[in-house]
Amino acid sequence: MTKYVVIGAGIIGFYTTFNLIEKGVSPKDITIIAEYLPGDESINYTSPYAGGNFSCITGDDPDTLAFDKITYLNLQKIQDTLGGPTCGLDKMPSFENWETRPADVKIESLKSYLVDYKETAANDLPKGASFGITFQAWNFNCPKFLANFRTYLEQKRGVTVLRKKLTHVSQAYLPHTKVVINCTGIGAHKLGGVADSKVYPTRGQVVVIKAPHIQENAFLWTADTATYVIKRPYSNDQLILGGFMEKDNWTADTFADQTADILRRTTELHPKILKENPAGSSIEDLEIIRVVSGLRPSRHGGVRIEKEFVDEGKILVHNYGASGYGYQAGFGMGEKAARLALEKSSKL
Ligand SMILES: Cc1cc2nc3c(=O)[nH]c(=O)nc-3n(C[C@H](O)[C@H](O)[C@H](O)COP(=O)(O)OP(=O)(O)OC[C@H]3O[C@@H](n4cnc5c(N)ncnc54)[C@H](O)[C@@H]3O)c2cc1C
Structure with a gap:
């Protein structure tokens, strides 16, 4: 009997x-x-398509800082629950750098929970950076992790998919459904009954190369660019190179000039990509798997x-963006959305 529907x-x-x-x-009461x-x-x-790892990409408002911290501190539990690192989630060293020092509130928050947090000495910073840290990040093999997460929820716990x-x-309300949680991502822009005009895409392009010699992440944030190198765990040596942050660009196309720019920026940031490449030390020697x-x-x-009350005492909780x-x-x-979905309300 589906009392709870998660869309997405x-x-x-x-x-x-x-x-x-x-x-x-x-779990028997939940349908995705x-x-x-x-x-x-x-x-x-x-x-x-995410890189994807734990970086310092997020803003410094209190909610976002808390969401990051809660997630970082719960990923060990997720990894254990899904069967260990081969589920597609593992810890990897990260080297993160900024053109301009982030706000103190952000630094203080990161310092309070990141494992092996250390600030980088000025003469060890890469070109273009004025501040940097090293720490242990969480890295995701996104397609593998999603598949394993689904298997766990559906086959091990009994959630219906x-x-x-x-x-x-409104089509998400099945005959016994009281609560729907809307996790439609970019789909929230046009889903009827939601059609949130505040939702917009920030397009990214990434280049995936084979790089057995890289087992770490590297980042450089500047006012105009986001340059990142993310190791994909348990992926047969894939390394994700990025990237772009293009607001309001909906295209799925990929562009050769962006690929060239990504390769240039990432190899400047992390010269080891070329220096220790077993196939040779020029950009042309890199084995591109896909873009x-x-x-x-x-x-x-x-x-x-956010929580809304809809017809006949039913609840709609939104969780996207x-x-x-x-x-x-x-x-x-997800913790906040689940809390809102379950909290007792005088309206019910
Ligand atoms: C290049 C790139 C790099 C990134 N790197 C990172 C990173 O390193 N770390 C990180 O944390 N994040 C990263 N991200 C961001 C991350 O990928 C997103 O924040 C995340 O995937 C959003 O997940 P979501 O579940 O909200 O949306 P989605 O993954 O898009 O899922 C939406 C779900 O809703 C369903 N849906 C939507 N509309 C409907 C509908 N009308 N009917 C039925 N179903 C519907 C879809 O089918 C889908 O199942 C990156 C993203 C990109 C593009």
């Missing part, structure tokens, strides 16, 4: 479902409805985690 089988839908179960909801499921590829399904495209959010683009589900005003940080902040977002 991206990382936000899965973290939210996990949190509902942790808070006592029987989604147009796209793990293994699918579509520009309207962002989660498989249903492929269906909804044109209106892809994805749409980060951004939202003016930030994420929407994770932009470039669904993996690293999404557990915290």
